[in-house]
Amino acid sequence: MGFLDGIFERKVCDICGQKCGILGGTKLKDGRLDKSCTEKLSPLIGYLKNYTVEDIKEHLAYREENMEQIRNFNVTHMLGGDGSKLYIDIDNRRFFVSGTDSWRSMNPDIISFDQIVEGDLNIVEDKREIKKKDEEGKEVSYNPKRYEYKYNFNVKITVNSKWFNSVNVKVNRSTIDGFDGDAYEDAYLYSEAICEVVNLMKDGSNEEIVEAIEYFKNRIAAPRRSYDVTYYADTKALRKGIEYYKQRDPRKAHYKF
Ligand SMILES: [Zn+2]
Structure with missing residues (x-):
């Protein structure tokens, strides 16, 4: 040795x-x-x-x-865009979050509805200045300054578990450019839907949850007609309320709502 x-x-x-x-x-x-x-x-x-x-x-x-x-696991309902989704078994009041269709091989943690503490919407804005080159090839600001914006949409679900405190739903798959395109609007609507359904799962009946999932799916399928629907026209039905979502939408800094 x-x-x-x-x-x-x-x-x-x-x-x-x-x-x-x-x-x-x-x-x-x-x-x-x-x-x-x-x-x-x-x-x-x-x-x-x-x-x-x-x-x-x-x-x-x-x-x-x-x-x-x-x-x-029997998936009765699925909710989400091209990023992570909620996979729900409404009969057994439980769900999991996965970013892949081959979730069976990934062993995602199953969470029962009564473990949910809260769902929170978190849209992350990344703002960068766009510069131009002057005659000498030096990078200079435009006047007024110009910016590009990129976005990631998350719903953080806080849970009671011996092993973890929260699970994050990253709603969009790739980072979204700008706040005025369809990609932003889709990701926003999915995020709102996931946040709202999660908060409803916490204490809502199965019928209420299924009704909300159907409502949001219809709304996402026809986003331009989103204000025609009546189900949630009474905003008291929303667990978080319209103002909550408006306050978390970075578009409020760019547009007048
Ligand atoms: Zn070992």
Whole structure:
């Protein structure tokens, strides 16, 4: 045995006993995990150094149970644009969020309606100045200054869970250019729909939830006629209310609503 052998001795995973990578795997409060065990964890789980080996054993049992439930998950309703969607099983009052049609292989965490604390709309605006080149090839501002805007639409769902605090629905797949096109309007309507339906799932009846999903789907299919519909004409029916959504729409800084 050379004297360097001890230094290169691999640490062992405290769950499965397999050797960890040369960097020593993922550290827990009182142990470590190899790559294959780390990959089985929920992508939503918090900072791993806060968990003990015993916690992770319990978490992996939960994940296996979740996978079993996902195999038998009956999607009765789907809501979302080209990014992540809500996959809802209304009969069993539960849902999950996924950005892919092949969600069965991804083991997304199933959340029951009674775990929902709140859904919050968050539209992130990225503002950048557009410059031009002067005669000497130097970048200078236009007068008045010009900007380009890019957007990402999110609904953050806060939940009660032993393993995570929230799940984010990233509504649009690729970043949206500008606030005056169809892509913005579609993503906005989907975001509003997801936020509203999530807040309704928290305490609404199955009939109310299904009615809201149908309403929003019709509205999205015909956005230019959005003010003709009557179902939510009484804004008291909205869990968050029209003002809430207006305040979170970055277009309010660009247009007069
Ligand atoms: Zn392991």
